[in-house]
Amino acid sequence: MHSIIKQIANQLKGSLPVNDEKGYTLLFPFESSRDYYLNQSKIFKDPRDDKEYFLKFKNDEERLTEIKKINTVITSYNKVVSKNYREVLSKVPPDGKVHSNKELGFKKPVINFEEEPIWGFIVTGKSKRNGKFKLITIDNRNLYQIRLNFDSDKEFIIYLNREIFNYIQIQRKESEKVGTWNINNIWYKPNQRFHKWFQVKGVSTNQIQKGGRPKGKTKRTIDKYIKVFHTFELMKKKYSSKTRVELYNLLASIDYNGTTYSRKTIRNIIEEKRYNLKPTR
Numbered sequence: 001m002h003s004i005i006k007q008i009a010n011q012l013k014g015s016l017p018v019n020d021e022k023g024y025t026l027l028f029p030f031e032s033s034r035d036y037y038l039n040q041s042k043i044f045k046d047p048r049d050d051k052e053y054f055l056k057f058k059n060d061e062e063r064l065t066e067i068k069k070i071n072t073v074i075t076s077y078n079k080v081v082s083k084n085y086r087e088v089l090s091k092v093p094p095d096g097k098v099h100s101n102k103e104l105g106f107k108k109p110v111i112n113f114e115e116e117p118i119w120g121f122i123v124t125g126k127s128k129r130n131g132k133f134k135l136i137t138i139d140n141r142n143l144y145q146i147r148l149n150f151d152s153d154k155e156f157i158i159y160l161n162r163e164i165f166n167y168i169q170i171q172r173k174e175s176e177k178v179g180t181w182n183i184n185n186i187w188y189k190p191n192q193r194f195h196k197w198f199q200v201k202g203v204s205t206n207q208i209q210k211g212g213r214p215k216g217k218t219k220r221t222i223d224k225y226i227k228v229f230h231t232f233e234l235m236k237k238k239y240s241s242k243t244r245v246e247l248y249n250l251l252a253s254i255d256y257n258g259t260t261y262s263r264k265t266i267r268n269i270i271e272e273k274r275y276n277l278k279p280t281r
Helices: 002-013 021-025 060-090 140-146 153-177 188-201 219-238 244-251 263-271
Strands: 032-035 041-046 051-055 120-126 134-139
Touching: 002 021, 002 134, 002 153, 021 188, 041 060, 041 120, 051 060, 120 140, 140 219, 153 188, 219 244, 219 263, 244 263
Parallel strands: none
Antiparallel strands: 032 120, 041 051, 120 134
16 A cells, blocks of 8 residues: 555655655545546657557557557657757756757757556545645556456545555554654644545444455456356357367456456356355445
């Protein structure tokens, strides 16, 4: 959870020359989430040749492949930018003045592009800095997949806010032990904001989980298992000469309502008859 909170804090802090702790003090609970990736969307335009790169995919496997290809191009471009930046610095006269690239007659690109997140989704909440809703991108494989297993966004947001609040409680207890829990502690204000959120929503903080995936299977997850099984039955008839291992490999290349499974998971779904499970949450 620390790495996820660090991502959030860095975005809240922004590019302002402030201490790293500033982003943590601005933490606030989230209200909703949405997908980061839009099919057929333009991701990057290379300033070197004006070539445009679009993200096109049918399933998560294709999405990952395409993003990695685009990120390779972005990395290549950023290396050129770093070289250009060193070059333009060498042209700055030692007069103590600020000079624009135009004044120096330098036309090569010197601005980096951020690589696309591999396991991204977006969360929104009301910033305590200006009271406006802010979009935050989270890039984390485990949390990305956990989000897909929830039946509703409301349930996922409660889960995410609990996980963050649970982490804050650990920091609070450690601070209390060493006598640093006061209004100047970086977790003090976030602790108040999250606790207030649970009170306003009427959600008990006693339901905070210890971490990891929520226990049990949702109806949406089991519906995906059923789709895996039905697809397996169809493939058995269509490819009667193929072995089970070969069929599992084929099934692992298919998207099941936004989720792809490894060959091992496919095998477990079929052989352990997980498609017959009943939803428990």
